[in-house]
Amino acid sequence: MTPSTRPGPLWWTLVSVLLAGTISAVLLGGWQMTVKNRAVTSPADHVAARQEVVEAATNATVKILSYTPETVEQNASTAETLLTGEFLDYYVDFMNRTVIPAARQKQVTTTATVVRGGVVALGDSAASVLVYVNQTTTAGTEPPKKAASAVRVGLQRIDGVWRVGAFDPI
Template structure:
């Protein structure tokens, strides 16, 4: 009698292999691709934290730039107001014996067409009158404020009291307001317009 031997392991047809309990799940596990598990700690360490650090660094740089430009604008306002005060005092103050030097020095604080018109007006009107009639003037800025200021231009409003004495007469005090425009020329603030308001 012939005994049927079970087929060799290699000769078995995988589709017709008799299943034993638990075999089916083993075969499915072996053939199905393994699902990737997300490692959240690595994602946070290498993705989120560096991105957050970059955003914070950019925000800090932006805020520093804004703060720096705000400080620069504030410095420009303060500086331009002081220059306008000093220049107005120089332009509106003179003595009959030194009027040429007084107003000549004031002209060094001016620029552009305004400098030329100031030089003509002082040469043709103020200097001759001051010498002939013994006119002296003293200006004092009582208040000043910045209207606008950029890196190369500023506008300032001045409230000026000018005391004028003609010969032996009693002094007269005249309050005035001026809108002063200053331009940055060669690293200096110079007056380019001086308009009464």
């Protein structure tokens, strides 16, 4: 080879840049393929997470809807610890204005049991659970009245605890 036909420094720089670009593109493509092929799991995919929110909704529903004339204030206070946001405000007001006076005056006892519950939606910090409720209400000496209903319970995770933020009869 003569000095004029040998590749110069510009040619070697170009080859080096193209080689580095090709290697970078291959590595980036491999990394993207790995990342995009990972299984993304949602909290709803975990049985334990679903059970946790159903239990929280079930427990809260029973506490919200069950009371006796003798323990109505204590029952309300216990239920309040499971609530949050606007629903908490509504519940406190409704219990103080309507339920507590009626329970005492008319000797109302209400017992709720959740027959079944299922997750409608579940995320990291919010969930929606549909619960089916059987409720028995007795007022004074009248015979008990039974009712069945369904409630959509909206939950929010606050400081690691699921709290009821919505309680919508269906």
